[in-house]
Amino acid sequence: MSWAHPVLTGAETKALEQRLLADEAAEWRAMQNAGRAVAAAVEKDFREIGGAPANGRVLVLVGKGHNGGDACLAANEWLQTHPHAAADVLLVYGTAASRPLALRAWQDLQHRHRDRVRPVSVARLANDYALSLDGVFGFQFRPPLDAAASEALAAANRRPVRLRAAIDLPSGGGETGAFRADFTYVTGVVKREVLSLPHAGRLRYLDLGFFADAAQASEDFVIADQVLAPMRGWRDPSTEKRREGHVFVLAGSRSYPGAALMAVTAALRAGAGLVTAFVPQSLVPAFSAQVPEAIWVGWPETPEGGLALEGRHLLLERLDRTAALVVGPGLGRERESLALAADVLKTVRVPVVVDADALQPEVISGATATLVLTPHAGEFARIAGNRSLQEFAASAGATVVLKSPRTRVCAGGAVY
DSSP: OTTEEEEEOHHHHHHHHHHHOOSHHHHHHHHHHHHHHHHHHHHHHHGGGTOOOTTOEEEEEEOSSHHHHHHHHHHHHHHHHOTTOEEEEEETTTTTTOOHHHHHHHHHHHHHTTTTEEEOOGGGOOSOEEEEEEESOOTTOOSSOOHHHHHHHHHHHHSOEEEEEEESSOTTTTSTTOOOOSEEEEESSEEGGGGGOTTOOEEEEEOOSTTSSOOOOOSBEEEOGGGGGGGSSOOOTTOOGGGSOEEEEEOOOSSOHHHHHHHHHHHHHTTOSEEEEEEEGGGHHHHHHHOTTSEEEEEOBOTTSSBOGGGHHHHHTTGGGOSEEEEOTTOOOOHHHHHHHHHHHHHOOSOEEEOGGGOOHHHHTTOOSOEEEOOOHHHHHHHHTTOOHHHHHHHHTSEEEEOSSSOEEESSSSBO
């Protein structure tokens, strides 16, 4: 599948790269692609905290192997797009131990930006940096950390840094003195080992085209950006809203009004032609003023402000208009509201996203609809007990989106 790429072990990755990168020229092209991809991804992630400082200094941690070369190539790209930036390069093992392509990347960085690049020792590091790029070790690292790496990583971790970026995995892996990354940019292949590392921060998969032509067996896959390709084209200019999908949202309570509003906004942003929201009637005036493009249906409320069973007809009389239903955001845990949710799931035949408080065993157990369940870890434990993600998804006949820093999606088979 073009949109699902396998998660491999370090050994499997090494074997794949040996097949794909058969000579030095192919390795160099892959390293250049990785460097460009890392620099572009860092630029994008910097926007979340106000953008990269125009004249910020970059700390580049370089080891012996290709990860060090990737870091130098990423720094090269960074300095080309940030003409007022400068880089300090800490060559942890010097240049004598460097592999040929890592040395080539370092020399290329020096040659292209001679006046803005300086090799430094741990003792000569600056007090703070805009960006720290970790390329000391790759996925073939085996503990423990040696003295040179420990000293370098400790010094880097102590410095105030706006964004800390590891390439492939934070150097040191799960060791106490490992590089502490805000982001780990996984290039070419998502390595299984990085998924459980405590200091990896947020993972970003950078596709280098390794799976463009060949299938690779795996039990776990990463969802690639291409999954959204069918949604990226222009719509037919003569279309109208009823041809672009109608989503119903049954959500909210006086105690948790914001969740319903966010769910409605999300449905609109996802591209639904129409969104009808069934929410407690006291919320409709404020919500309709904020999001007038949605259709707001006021629902009778329980004394505590939840959705009352007596409003059931409001949904049922409109069911032939909808293509999908969302149930649960901000619903609360009143017995009457949960009974309403359970009744709805036994009645509807369209796909249903079940979220938040509606994720209760008694609500989902009797459902006849196609379900997409979106629990976080605590909600998953509530509905799945001791079953694994795959076991529960298979037994429930549902697609489960288990939310976490690394969200996992399963319909009973492979995990994405």
